[in-house]
Amino acid sequence: MSVAKLGVGLQYNPELIGWFPFRDQPLDLLEILFDSVMAPLDGPGLLSARGAALLDSVSRLFPLTGHSNYGGDFGFDDLASTPAVRRHVPLARRLGVPWVSDHCFYSDSSWSDVWSSPLQFSDIEAVRVAERARALQEFYGVPLGHENAAYYRVCPGSTLSEAEFLARVVELSGTYLHLDLHNLYANELNHSGAGYSIAQFLDTVPLDRVISIHVAGGRWIDDQYHDLHDTEVPQPVWDLLDEVLSRSRPGAVILEYETQAILHRGTETLDHAGTTEVILADLERARRAWDRAYGDHSRRTTAIRVAA
Numbered sequence: 001m002s003v004a005k006l007g008v009g010l011q012y013n014p015e016l017i018g019w020f021p022f023r024d025q026p027l028d029l030l031e032i033l034f035d036s037v038m039a040p041l042d043g044p045g046l047l048s049a050r051g052a053a054l055l056d057s058v059s060r061l062f063p064l065t066g067h068s069n070y071g072g073d074f075g076f077d078d079l080a081s082t083p084a085v086r087r088h089v090p091l092a093r094r095l096g097v098p099w100v101s102d103h104c105f106y107s108d109s110s111w112s113d114v115w116s117s118p119l120q121f122s123d124i125e126a127v128r129v130a131e132r133a134r135a136l137q138e139f140y141g142v143p144l145g146h147e148n149a150a151y152y153r154v155c156p157g158s159t160l161s162e163a164e165f166l167a168r169v170v171e172l173s174g175t176y177l178h179l180d181l182h183n184l185y186a187n188e189l190n191h192s193g194a195g196y197s198i199a200q201f202l203d204t205v206p207l208d209r210v211i212s213i214h215v216a217g218g219r220w221i222d223d224q225y226h227d228l229h230d231t232e233v234p235q236p237v238w239d240l241l242d243e244v245l246s247r248s249r250p251g252a253v254i255l256e257y258e259t260q261a262i263l264h265r266g267t268e269t270l271d272h273a274g275t276t277e278v279i280l281a282d283l284e285r286a287r288r289a290w291d292r293a294y295g296d297h298s299r300r301t302t303a304i305r306v307a308a
């Protein structure tokens with residue numbers, strides 16, 4: 001199955017809403033974080049009031065794609081009870097997204113401590129995760145691409161590499177991949193001593209099943225590199241984007257940018273104008289990379305329309 005080739009987009013992150021001029025940009029798409037617009041599970045609605053208003057202001061301007069973080073996709077709760085099935089699936093159908101990406105980590109109904117809790121990369125978990133992934137993709141009714149995570153420690157009991165695990169999951173489930181290139185970069189920086197290799201990763205996963213890509217920045221804090229999405233995209237990630245676009249045909253390259261980490265450090269204040277410039281410059285670099293790979297007039301906003 002091939003997906004629509006939309007072009008270069010930006011994640012519709014709540015931390016940018018209210019000051020970043022989304023509506024003025026030639027974005028080929030916006031990536032919606034389902035968790036940020038959905039209604040609570042203990043109420044009757046699908047969208048929160050704020051979420052409905054936020055979507056209203058952009059849904060007629062841009063094609064939307066969907067991203068699921070805290071869906072409980074690969075935890076151990078009954079799939080039917082998870083936020084993914086109860087909120088994200090109906091949201092995806094309501095918004096008419098062409099695909100959905102989801103994050104590969106454990107999460108459950110507590111929602112409280114799930115970030116960067118990597119799956120156990122083992123054969124038995126690949127089978128269990130693939131069963132849930134296959135069922136979820138059927139619920140969504142559109143391609144579901146699993147995002148490789150940035151993680152700090154490998155889950156105990158892992159016997160496969162992350163790439164071997166993901167390749168096994170999509171082979172068993174018939175689902176797809178969403179490649180986060182900055183997560184690859186962060187993992188190589190943090191785990192090169194343990195043999196993590198981006199080159200090996202790209203040679204192992206089925207690149208023909210990549211439906212979308214994330215690029216982002218991050219930074220070192222003490223002796224760990226963090227996927228904080230709060231800096232410009234580093235040069236090695238741009239190099240990686242060129243390489244991946246020469247070996248696969250995803251439907252979108254999406255920039256992730258967040259500000260919370262900056263504010264939490266307390267040593268910097270948010271410079272809206274300067275941050276906007278960083279985001280716009282990265283979007284422009286991503287467009288140039290896309291156009292190098294797909295040719296001129298290949299994005300939604302640059303396609304030459306031929307009259308029928």
Ligand SMILES: [Fe+2]
Pocket residue numbers: 147180214256
């Ligand atoms: Fe990502």
